[in-house]
Amino acid sequence: VVYTSEYPIVYVAVDVVVLTVRDRMLQALVVERGGEPYLGRLALPGGFVGPDEDLERAAVRELKEETDVSTGSVRLEQLASYGAPDRDPRQRVVSVAWLAVLPHGPEPKGGSDAAAAHWHPVDWLSRRGRLAFDHRRILRDGVDRARSKLEYTDIATAFVDPEFTIAELREVYEVMWAEPLDPGNFHRKVTGTDGFVVRTGRFRRPARGRPAELFRAGREQLSPPLTRRSLAPGR
Amino acid sequence: VVYTSEYPIVYVAVDVVVLTVRDRMLQALVVERGGEPYLGRLALPGGFVGPDEDLERAAVRELKEETDVSTGSVRLEQLASYGAPDRDPRQRVVSVAWLAVLPHGPEPKGGSDAAAAHWHPVDWLSRRGRLAFDHRRILRDGVDRARSKLEYTDIATAFVDPEFTIAELREVYEVMWAEPLDPGNFHRKVTGTDGFVVRTGRFRRPARGRPAELFRAGREQLSPPLTRRSLAPGR
DNA sequence: ACAAAAGTGTTGAGCGTACACCCATGG
DNA sequence: CCATGGGTGTACGCTCAACACTTTTGT
Numbered sequence: 001v002v003y004t005s006e007y008p009i010v011y012v013a014v015d016v017v018v019l020t021v022r023d024r025m026l027q028a029l030v031v032e033r034g035g036e037p038y039l040g041r042l043a044l045p046g047g048f049v050g051p052d053e054d055l056e057r058a059a060v061r062e063l064k065e066e067t068d069v070s071t072g073s074v075r076l077e078q079l080a081s082y083g084a085p086d087r088d089p090r091q092r093v094v095s096v097a098w099l100a101v102l103p104h105g106p107e108p109k110g111g112s113d114a115a116a117a118h119w120h121p122v123d124w125l126s127r128r129g130r131l132a133f134d135h136r137r138i139l140r141d142g143v144d145r146a147r148s149k150l151e152y153t154d155i156a157t158a159f160v161d162p163e164f165t166i167a168e169l170r171e172v173y174e175v176m177w178a179e180p181l182d183p184g185n186f187h188r189k190v191t192g193t194d195g196f197v198v199r200t201g202r203f204r205r206p207a208r209g210r211p212a213e214l215f216r217a218g219r220e221q222l223s224p225p226l227t228r229r230s231l232a233p234g235r
Numbered sequence: 236v237v238y239t240s241e242y243p244i245v246y247v248a249v250d251v252v253v254l255t256v257r258d259r260m261l262q263a264l265v266v267e268r269g270g271e272p273y274l275g276r277l278a279l280p281g282g283f284v285g286p287d288e289d290l291e292r293a294a295v296r297e298l299k300e301e302t303d304v305s306t307g308s309v310r311l312e313q314l315a316s317y318g319a320p321d322r323d324p325r326q327r328v329v330s331v332a333w334l335a336v337l338p339h340g341p342e343p344k345g346g347s348d349a350a351a352a353h354w355h356p357v358d359w360l361s362r363r364g365r366l367a368f369d370h371r372r373i374l375r376d377g378v379d380r381a382r383s384k385l386e387y388t389d390i391a392t393a394f395v396d397p398e399f400t401i402a403e404l405r406e407v408y409e410v411m412w413a414e415p416l417d418p419g420n421f422h423r424k425v426t427g428t429d430g431f432v433v434r435t436g437r438f439r440r441p442a443r444g445r446p447a448e449l450f451r452a453g454r455e456q457l458s459p460p461l462t463r464r465s466l467a468p469g470r
Numbered sequence: 471a472c473a474a475a476a477g478t479g480t481t482g483a484g485c486g487t488a489c490a491c492c493c494a495t496g497g
Numbered sequence: 498c499c500a501t502g503g504g505t506g507t508a509c510g511c512t513c514a515a516c517a518c519t520t521t522t523g524t
Contacts, residue, residue: 003240008286012245012318012329051243051327055318081316081331083247083290092286094247094329096316167503185487187504209502210494224485402476420514422477444475445521459512 011088013095014059015046015135017079017142018067020102020119021159021175027119028139029066029108030131037089038132042125044139045117046095059098066117067108075158076100079142087134095133099142101158147176152225154196157217165204165212166190169197177228189226195219196226246323248330249294250281250370252314252377253302255337255354256394256410262354263374264301264343265366272324273367277360279374280352281330294333301352302343310393311335314377322369330368334377336393382411387460389431392452400439400447401425404432412463424461430454431461 018029030042045066049058059076076098083094108117120129122143126136149155150173157164159172170186190196195218203211253264265277280301284293294311311333318329343352355364357378361371384390385408392399394407405421425431430453438446 001241003242003244005238005240005244006236007238007246007283009238009240009244010247010284010286011242012247048242049245049318049329051245052320054320055316055329078315080313081290083284083331085287085289094284094290094331096318096329165503182488183502184489184504184506189486191504205495206502208496208500210504212503400476417514417516418475419477419479419516424513426477440522441475443473443523445477447476 009092011091011093012049013046013093014049014055014062014098015044015082015095015138016059016063016076016098016100017044017139018063018100018102019122019142019146019159020104021172022104022119024171024175025121025123026143026175028122028125028143029117030120030125030129031066031117033132041132042120042129042135043132044097044135049096055096056098059096059100063100067102067106074100074102075155077145079138079145082134082138084134095138097138097142099145101146101155103159103161150176151227152222154217154220154222157197163200163202163214163216165206165214166197167206167212169215173226191215193222193224193226196222244327246326246328247284248281248328249284249290249297249333250279250330250373251294251298251311251333251335252279252374253298253335253337254357254377254381254394255339256407257339257354259406259410260356260358261378261410263357263360263378264352265355265360265364266301266352268367276367277355277364277370278367279332279370284331290331291333294331294335298335302337302341309335309337310390312380314373314380317369317373319369330373332373332377334380336381336390338394338396385411386462387457389452389455389457392432398435398437398449398451400441400449401432402441402447404450408461428457428459428461431457 020027020029029045031045033039033041033043045062047058047062049055053061056076056078060074063074063076079097079099081094081096085092087093087095108119122139125131126140129136131139146155156169156172160168166187167183169190170181170183173186174181197215198218200214200216202214204214205211255262255264264280266280268274268276268278280297282293282297284290288296291311291313295309298309298311314332314334316329316331320327322328322330343354357374360366361375364371366374381390391404391407395403401422402418404425405416405418408421409416432450433453435449435451437449439449440446
């Protein structure tokens with residue numbers, strides 16, 4: 001089938017910045033490109049939008065094709081669109097980028113594929129990792145967005161399991177902001193911020209020490225926010 | 236000329252939410268549609284992206300075609316992209332929306348055109364104004380963005396002239412948040428927030444009362460932010 | 471002199487940082 | 498018993514909302 005248009009053709013794609021915390025590092029999901037251009041380079045998962053496909057649905061589909069994550073546990077949010085005329089050497093492509101946050105970095109699908117997806121630390125990707133297209137920029141924008149949303153939304157709860165301890169939540173903030181937080185003050189602040197977390201009454205036994213209470217995520221917008229200034233001041 | 240593609244064709248457009256404060260009201264620039272679909276309805280200024288045109292450049296071009304504003308005094312920021320398959324009844328169109336903020340709502344160009352642009356209060360547009368396509372949603376997203384950016388950026392300075400008084404800046408906040416602010420505390424907060432505003436040493440005489448010092452905009456990011464909570468609490 | 475708007479002083483309340491301390495478990 | 502991590506108590510310092518007050522103009 002050949003499609004025709006009286007206007008110049010612009011392709012529309014989606015790319016997804018998929019973030020997780022593994023081994024106390026912020027990591028992102030990338031695939032190795034199996035074709036030109038940028039053959040063999042790392043790239044964000046993504047692809048073209050289907051003819052009658054909603055943009056968000058396309059992002060979900062691309063994400064599912066790379067991981068085994070169930071849709072329910074993914075939080076997808078639109079980041080921005082990237083449309084520099086020369087961002088793809090083949091033809092004009094405008095890409096709508098999305099941010100997804102997963103708990104615990106599940107193993108990606110089909111590890112034997114040529115285009116297998118892998119987790120890599122964001123620090124490494126943005127320094128030594130030579131990403132295809134403008135994906136380094138997109139990754140940076142996604143990380144910046146997640147980092148700032150920690151303050152005024154419950155996005156941190158998307159990095160942990162549905163039931164989590166306050167210490168697990170604290171680890172997310174510590175990794176994202178790359179600084180240690182006072183455990184006591186963090187606990188008080190999180191449990192004291194209106195509907196941020198909800199007690200379950202159940203507990204989990206850590207390797208050592210007193211059992212920690214399990215919580216579930218509450219409302220999405222935090223007020224007052226958990227400012228970085230207030231959680232990680234001088235030190 | 237006819238262009239061909241082996242993939243389904245998606246058109247890429249830009250739409251611009253242009254905001255200003257006039258007559259103590261937040262107003263937006265809209266055009267009356269001169270063709271189908273939505274003939275005669277109000278719509279955000281916008282149009283298709285040129286074949287080798289950057290997205291931001293397309294937004295600037297559309298804005299210039301409707302107003303006489305010089306590029307320098309416009310602040311453009313990407314809002315989001317809208318791509319529901321049925322958002323345009325003719326064909327698949329993905330629109331990249333932008334936010335622009337102007338001082339004082341200059342008169343739009345070519346007031347005699349059928350597709351003349353006009354300022355309308357945002358309140359009216361979002362209630363009684365029946366906007367074309369999903370532009371009501373885009374307008375709301377743009378207003379929400381501007382409103383929240385008042386707290387942690389200097390976006391308010393884009394609503395006033397390059398040299399402005401603190402009272403003019405306060406009017407922007409009062410209109411955007413729809414609540415009166417304490418003049419004294421506002422003055423202290425703004426002048427005390429590190430590089431937000433810079434004294435010029437010059438003054439302006441108001442109709443009545445003591446002359447007000449003129450300031451210029453300083454750095455873009457505010458720290459600490461001017462929180463709405465702290466500026467407009469109980470009352 | 472008075473009204474009006476700009477701008478400064480002041481104070482009590484509340485928040486948050488730092489750190490001490492207690493709690494509950496495993497070894 | 499000790500070590501370890503979970504969680505609470507507490508006090509000093511800082512911010513800031515409220516509002517009184519001073520400054521500088523036009524009429």
